[in-house]
Amino acid sequence: MNSMKHGLSIGIERIDSEFFLSLKAIGTLTHADYEVITPLIDSALASVKEPKVNVLIDGTELEGWELRAAWDDFKLGLKHNNEFNKIAIYGNKSWQKTLAKVGAWFISGEIKFFEELTDAANWLKS
Known part of the structure; x- marks a missing residue:
């Protein structure tokens, strides 16, 4: 049996x-x-007016994402769209750079x- 590690830490x-x-x-x-x-992200942002x-x-x-998880990611971005000031994506794959460009549309x-x-950290602080 081969188990694969996956998930998000926040x-x-x-x-x-x-x-x-x-x-x-x-x-x-x-x-x-x-x-x-x-729910963790929703709860943290709900406690502040205009975060x-x-x-x-x-x-x-x-x-990458399973198809339903990709949809979940898209919905999360749309839900909090106006609350995001800057998003820095630190990665090492060419598709991640493309994803950043597409994400900017939404x-x-x-x-x-x-x-x-x-x-990435310096840009967020600027």
Whole structure:
């Protein structure tokens, strides 16, 4: 039996009405992964009027999504669309760079792809 590690880990830091959200995606994400992470994000953002969210996504171990999980990701982005200020995607695969460009069509904030973690973090802080 071959078990594959997958999932999302999340970190949320709040300074007044500004949120810093860090996500680490591992393996192939499933609908079950989003059933866990979505309420955490919803709850954190619901407690603040007009939150501004900067997000760091570490996709260096991300392999992709199951179809339903991709839909969950899209819905989560649309639901919190106006709350995202900047989204930095730190990755190491060419499709992730393309994904950042496509995501920019659906998110009101800025999205950029980075191959270096320090560059991503510095951009979020600027």
